Amino acid sequence: xxxxxxxxxxxxxxxxxxxxxxxxxxxxxxxxxxxxxxxxxxxxxxxxxxxxxxxxxxxxxxxxxxxxxxxxxxxxxxxxxxxxxxxxxxxxxxxxxxxxxxxxxxxxxxxxxxxxxxxxxxxxxxxxxxxxxxxxxxxxxxxxxxxxxxxxxxxxxxxxxxxxxxxxxxxxxxxxxxxxxxxxxxxxxxxxxxxxxxxxxxxxxxxxxxxxxxxxxxxxxxxxxxxxxxxxxxxxxxxxxxxxxxxxxxxxxxxxxxxxxxxxxxxxxxxxxxxxxxxxxxxxxxxxxxxxxxxxxxxxxxxxxxxxxxxxxxxxxxxxxxxxxxxxxxxxxxxx
Amino acid sequence: xxxxxxxxxxxxxxxxxxxxxxxxxxxxxxxxxxxxxxxxxxxxxxxxxxxxxxxxxxxxxxxxxxxxxxxxxxxxxxxxxxxxxxxxxxxxxxxxxxxxxxxxxxxxxxxxxxxxxxxxxxxxxxxxxxxxxxxxxxxxxxxxxxxxxxxxxxxxxxxxxxxxxxxxxxxxxxxxxxxxxxxxxxxxxxxxxxxxxxxxxxxxxxxxxxxxxxxxxxxxxxxxxxxxxxxxxxxxxxxxxxxxxxxxxxxxxxxxxxxxxxxxxxxxxxxxxxxxxxxxxxxxxxxxxxxxxxxxxxxxxxxxxxxxxxxxxxxxxxxxxxxxxxxxxxxxxxxx
Numbered sequence: 001x002x003x004x005x006x007x008x009x010x011x012x013x014x015x016x017x018x019x020x021x022x023x024x025x026x027x028x029x030x031x032x033x034x035x036x037x038x039x040x041x042x043x044x045x046x047x048x049x050x051x052x053x054x055x056x057x058x059x060x061x062x063x064x065x066x067x068x069x070x071x072x073x074x075x076x077x078x079x080x081x082x083x084x085x086x087x088x089x090x091x092x093x094x095x096x097x098x099x100x101x102x103x104x105x106x107x108x109x110x111x112x113x114x115x116x117x118x119x120x121x122x123x124x125x126x127x128x129x130x131x132x133x134x135x136x137x138x139x140x141x142x143x144x145x146x147x148x149x150x151x152x153x154x155x156x157x158x159x160x161x162x163x164x165x166x167x168x169x170x171x172x173x174x175x176x177x178x179x180x181x182x183x184x185x186x187x188x189x190x191x192x193x194x195x196x197x198x199x200x201x202x203x204x205x206x207x208x209x210x211x212x213x214x215x216x217x218x219x220x221x222x223x224x225x226x227x228x229x230x231x232x233x234x235x236x237x238x239x240x241x242x243x244x245x246x247x248x249x250x251x252x253x254x255x256x257x258x259x260x261x262x263x264x265x266x267x268x269x270x271x272x273x274x275x276x277x278x279x280x281x282x283x284x285x286x287x288x289x290x291x292x293x294x295x296x297x298x299x300x301x302x303x304x305x306x307x308x309x310x311x312x313x314x315x316x317x318x319x320x321x322x323x324x325x326x327x328x329x330x331x332x333x334x335x336x
Numbered sequence: 337x338x339x340x341x342x343x344x345x346x347x348x349x350x351x352x353x354x355x356x357x358x359x360x361x362x363x364x365x366x367x368x369x370x371x372x373x374x375x376x377x378x379x380x381x382x383x384x385x386x387x388x389x390x391x392x393x394x395x396x397x398x399x400x401x402x403x404x405x406x407x408x409x410x411x412x413x414x415x416x417x418x419x420x421x422x423x424x425x426x427x428x429x430x431x432x433x434x435x436x437x438x439x440x441x442x443x444x445x446x447x448x449x450x451x452x453x454x455x456x457x458x459x460x461x462x463x464x465x466x467x468x469x470x471x472x473x474x475x476x477x478x479x480x481x482x483x484x485x486x487x488x489x490x491x492x493x494x495x496x497x498x499x500x501x502x503x504x505x506x507x508x509x510x511x512x513x514x515x516x517x518x519x520x521x522x523x524x525x526x527x528x529x530x531x532x533x534x535x536x537x538x539x540x541x542x543x544x545x546x547x548x549x550x551x552x553x554x555x556x557x558x559x560x561x562x563x564x565x566x567x568x569x570x571x572x573x574x575x576x577x578x579x580x581x582x583x584x585x586x587x588x589x590x591x592x593x594x595x596x597x598x599x600x601x602x603x604x605x606x607x608x609x610x611x612x613x614x615x616x617x618x619x620x621x622x623x624x625x626x627x628x629x630x631x632x633x634x635x636x637x638x639x640x641x642x643x644x645x646x647x648x649x650x651x652x653x654x655x656x657x658x659x660x661x662x663x664x665x666x667x668x669x670x671x672x
Contacts, residue, residue: 114567114568115568115569174551174554174555175554175555175557175558175559175571175572175573176546176549176551176554176555176573178558178571178573179542179545179546179554179558179573179574179577180543180546182542182571182573182574182577183539183542183543183546183577186539186542187523187526187539190523190526190527190530190532190535190536190539191526191530193532193535194526194527194530194531194532195530196526196529196530199526199529200526203519203522203523203526206515206518206519206522207516207519207543209515210512210515210516210519213512215510215512215623215626218510218511218512218515219510219511219512219626221511222511222514222515223511225604226601226602231450232450232451232598233451233598233601233602235511235514235518235601236511237511237512237514237515237518238515238518241515241518241519262568262569265562265569265571266562266569268561287551287623290551290555
């Protein structure tokens with residue numbers, strides 16, 4: 001197996017290196033795919049899976065794993081990147097000085113199991129590092145579900161990562177958040193049972209959206225009178241929710257949503273088993289991952305751990321919406 | 337029209353007084369029904385409706401209107417009463433010294449309209465007072481939606497009530513709470529469209545339940561590992577949610593739920609138009625009706641207004657779950 005791709009800007013799907021048709025700068029993305037053998041936590045033995053990854057940044061530079069929430073993909077940087085303001089040349093995650101590695105989350109279909117664990121995702125990343133010839137990642141930066149997987153990685157592969165940077169994610173989900181996700185999954189299952197999958201997935205996403213943003217931001221943005229149209233009243237917040245629901249259905253699959261949503265709720269890592277140094281970042285307005293849970297995580301981690309708190313109206317979404325406040329903290333935590 | 341029923345323990349449905357078969361104490365309930373003419377806010381003219389009411393307490397004593405949330409009924413006191421710990425002989429709402437009057441909320445089916453307003457409910461209560469020969473209620477105690485209706489009543493019928501006691505309800509809904517209710521209604525409509533009404537109504541109730549209780553209470557009660565059964569994982573909080581969902585379906589109708597849920601979101605009373613003295617009671621852990629909204633209401637009311645704050649882990653449900661803390665405040669606010 002090839003340890004390190006020899007060319008940049010290549011498609012490494014199935015380990016077949018295809019030269020890119022476009023010239024690319026030093027920091028352009030490399031997308032690839034590796035076939036790995038994993039042993040899923042809730043499975044009955046080894047399983048071959050295809051792990052889709054992307055590399056952004058300077059070849060040969062230290063590797064920084066970056067993983068986002070369950071709906072984020074490997075496109076961390078670049079035009080379509082979900083963290084492009086923070087992962088770029090000269091940015092907090094400086095693509096001139098590191099190489100960002102990221103995977104698309106595995107779901108239960110790919111793993112051939114009913115339930116996916118955060119450990120499975122960690123195993124996939126560890127296997128990918130090995131497959132790419134990377135002995136040790138400089139850092140693992142995880143947000144939301146990505147922070148959960150980073151913790152699982154830290155517990156299982158302490159020698160393969162130098163430090164963890166954990167945003168808005170903890171060692172276990174909060175039971176109220178589990179309740180909210182349980183209802184989301186119930187909606188999707190009802191939609192599957194009744195042949196209304198798209199409407200149900202959109203509604204589940206609408207519900208998720210109500211848990212992501214801060215209460216004050218909803219209050220500020222969506223004050224105002226309802227409008228009567230199409231024989232019923234429409235409230236200002238509903239246009240926003242419906243738009244978000246529709247957009248999600250266009251890019252996400254119901255079974256994948258069910259698997260990754262459940263994976264958050266199955267996540268349970270004992271902080272005492274994580275000795276890798278960790279920098280935690282949390283948001284007081286985050287109702288999905290209460291700051292108290294990050295405080296508990298910091299207190300219980302075996303390795304040295306810091307906790308930085310950012311004031312933001314954006315709740316859980318602050319990891320996406322506060323690049324200016326996050327930048328100095330990330331820069332210091334990653335310590336390139 | 338009879339102004340005051342002549343007998344206790346009677347069924348006054350359709351104004352036909354039927355003697356009770358059981359002897360009853362002074363404070364037993366009287367259930368009745370009055371046909372009233374209302375002009376619904378979102379209708380196209382006058383409409384005859386049947387208003388179901390109950391009286392609890394001492395005949396001839398001052399009238400205290402008591403109304404709860406959208407799922408509460410006129411059974412305030414007695415064995416099945418939703419507020420029996422606070423409305424009883426010798427309790428904070430002392431049935432030896434007042435007579436509690438309460439109605440079953442009107443829904444859109446009864447009113448013959450697509451949408452029901454909090455003003456419609458206030459009109460029904462005002463019409464009922466008139467019909468029963470009560471010139472003026474001593475107080476209107478409203479919780480949640482009941483507080484919204486009390487405010488609407490205060491704005492429209494300032495001479496028919498001496499004081500308002502408002503628990504966990506404000507002059508308008510918070511947009512985040514509107515968002516959460518909007519998703520609930522979306523679930524029910526999806527269930528109606530797909531022929532899965534009961535499952536959908538149960539899911540909507542599950543979602544509502546996640547908004548009623550405080551986050552810390554969920555955390556404390558439902559920590560623990562999931563159990564694998566019936567081919568999927570079940571989380572501790574799911575047993576509670578599913579139980580609540582099933583119970584609700586047994587006693588509630590989908591269309592009625594849609595109408596009353598929407599009625600909360602349509603509620604909008606200018607506090608400056610309410611001159612009746614008001615005592616507000618709020619709970620910092622209430623995520624559905626943020627304390628900040630009660631602060632704004634108190635500041636803007638035209639009449640004298642106090643705001644008492646009760647610490648409780650029960651969130652919005654604190655008005656049901658904190659009788660001992662509520663009792664002295666209610667006693668003072670009602671001032672019999």
